[in-house]
Amino acid sequence: MTVAAKNFQMWLSHVAGSTSQAAVCRAAGIKRSTLAQQLVRGRVSLATIAAVSRSLDLPVVASLSVFPDLEDLVSGIKAPTTAELLSQISDADLLQEILNRNVAAETGNDPIPVELSPIPHRSSVRAWLDAIDPTDLRQKVARNAAMAPQNLSAQISANRLSAELAIDSARIAGVGLTNGLVATGFLSPAEAGWAAGACASALRGTANSVLASLAAERLEALSRVLRRSEDDTAAARNVWEYLG
Amino acid sequence: MTVILQWTALAVCLACTIWRSPSLFGGRNRGLSWAFALATVSVALSLPAIYLPVDALLGGINLANVLLRLSIFGVFFLLTSRVAAAYNSPLARALIRGPLGVAVLAVCSLGICVAYFLADVDGSSTGLVAFTSQPEIAAYMWFGVAYTTYASACVVVATAKAAFSRRPAIDRTAAFSMLVGFALVCATVPLRLPLWKNWPAVDIMTFAAILFVAVGLVLVWISFGRRRVRGGPRA
Known part of the structure; x- marks a missing residue:
């Protein structure tokens, strides 16, 4: 933009x-x-x-x-929802939290707090979009921006989203307008008006069951990405094997 | 134009053969190295400057042309079966290496030999152009075209799929280049019919096809050479 x-x-x-x-x-x-x-x-x-x-x-x-x-960017600042905050925690940190809680439950101590890695993580854009609206947000965004859905998908797969699309998505989903810019790494959480430590406290306040199902979703998405890249690698390797 | 194209194709094939020469006997993909060696022979024998002395050596009865045809068959068999396997098309590979493919190859090779012995081809003539009026030579040429067209048609779909996939750009370019090459081979067929006869166009397309396929393979080798840089698998 x-x-x-x-x-x-x-x-x-x-x-x-x-x-x-x-x-x-x-x-x-x-x-x-x-x-x-x-x-x-x-x-x-x-x-x-x-x-x-x-x-x-x-x-x-x-x-x-x-x-x-x-013009409405400042007035459009809204505190991120819990789902948005959790979406900006990396897969590894989510899993670490689950492990720490597990250890804590076994030993009877308080769980060791996870040192969260900086935002954005490797699939922050996809996670944020999934967090603000799991249904037909992407189609609406693509239609609004008059772009082909596969071009939007390509951006999301590459963990990119133009500032315009990030703001648009937030506007359509009715969340804080600057929140998507955090997920793309355009703004730091503080610049977007997020409270310090908001992600960490959202994580602490999330029930074990919710955390487990969130981790399951993340792993599912991760496995799709990995399978895709493995297929691509196998195809390239096949060409080299016969024609290299 | 045609002459430049022919000499360029010869230079490219020769360069590829020399580049791959260490793997002619043992090493990576021996068949591919042999395909290039045979391609060099074929292209060389389509040039009068090389054909005429070689044929004179073989007795001046155009035996060199038979040699040319058979080495072209060898090139297509070796190359297309590898391309089919490389682009993951078991059907195309079966059509080339399976009983049907081998049968087509055998019939065409036999056809070439029989038609040659039946024809009267005394006196060296590059591409047998001096004898095209003989029905035996017409049959001889059609046998030659039949197998190359068959083998090329088998791999057109496989290379097209790879060319329009989400592979890295260099791999897609390589596949596209081969696709153009094999499609050009098939596209020469109508221009050989009496109705649309256009020999200059056939020559240009044939040698352009050789260049396209060679460029595609060179791109594969470049991609193969860069595999470590790209963080790909250690092959």
């Missing part, structure tokens, strides 16, 4: 004053040529706005809401 270069330059002169473009780029860690190219094409990416915004210590979501079509 992009915004008009004209709007970006207005915003930049407002927040950065007379700072040169070169200095802005250096501080934001973006290549000067990248920004120059975006300005020439007339469209600036949201990632650029986020990077500049971070370098100036401005809240990213508030900076984004300055632009047309994103």
